[in-house]
Amino acid sequence: MKKPTGPYLEQNFYYSNLSHTEAFRRLVSTVIQLGANFGGIGEAHLAPGIRDQLFAGIHDQVLTTIAIQDYTTFETYLNSPDVLLIQLLLTEAKRHSFKQKSHDLITCLSVSEQSIPHYSHPVAIWSEDLIFDPGRLAPSEKRKEGLAIYERFKEIIELSSPDYAAITTEYSLENPGMLKDGRESYAFTNFYIRTNFLGEITLQKIKDLYKDAYSESVHDGLYISTTCWLNPEQKEIDSDEASQLSVKVGKYIGNVE
Secondary structure, three states, X not given: OOOOOOOXXXXXXXOOOOOHHHHHHHHHHHHHHOOOEEXXXXXXEEOOOHHHOOOOOOOOOOOEEEEEOOHHHHHHHHHOOOEEEEEEEEEEOOOOXXXXXXXXXXXEOOOOHHHOOOOOXXXXXXXXXXXXXXXXXXXXXXXXXXXHHHHXXXXXXXXXXXXXXXXXXXXXXXXXXXXXXXXXXXXXXXXXXXXXXXXXXXXXXXXXXXXXXXXXXXXOEEEEEOOHHHOOOOOOOOHHHHHHHHHHHHHHHHOOO
C-alpha cells in the first residue's frame, strides 16, 4: 500500500508530558479508535537501545521499512528498545464525507537540537491535501472535505487531550523549545490550545487577537480558525493577518516554562 502523496494537509499534536513513543502510541490509538486500519507498513530507526535515545531529526538516520499489519505487531515494535518507530501508514475511511477511502501517514516531527533535552516531539497525521491544493475540488466539495477534517480534528482532541494542536499545509508544528529563541511560527492559523497549558488569562488574550476569526470551546480549551473551509460558520481572515497573529501565539507558547 502506498503512502499519501504531497502536498500534505497536516494535523499536528503536541503532548508536553509524553515521550515520543507514548505520544505516537496515543495518536495512533486514537485514530484507530475512530475507524482507521493498519496499512501494513511503518518506518523506523533500528539500532541497539535507540528507542530511549534523544534525537532531533526524523531523517538523522536511515529509515527502515517494517511490516505492521495489526495492533499486536505495532505494540511489539513500540515496546522494543531497539526500534524507534517514526512513521506508520493507516487507512482511514472516515475522513471524507464524499470520498470513500484515504490513506494517512502518522509521523513524528523533527525538532531542533537545542530543544530535545527538555521538550518532546510533536506528532502528526499527514494526508493528501484536497483543500489548499488549487484545482483539486469544487467549492462545494471543499466545504464537505473541510468540515470532515474539522470534525475529526475535534474528535482527536477530545479523545487524546493534547496541549496544543494545529491544522497546517506543508508546515510542521514546533515544540515550545523551538519557539523560545524568537523563531516565528506560522502554524497557528487553525489551531487548538488547552486552557491549562497557557492559562485562562493568556488564552483570552489570544481569543481577543483573533476577534474576527471563528472560535469555539473544544474539550478543555479553545479552537480558533481563520480559514473558511475549516469552521462551520465559514469565517475567514486575511492570510497575511493570520500569519502575523500566528507569530504572536508562537511567542506565548515559547514563554511556557
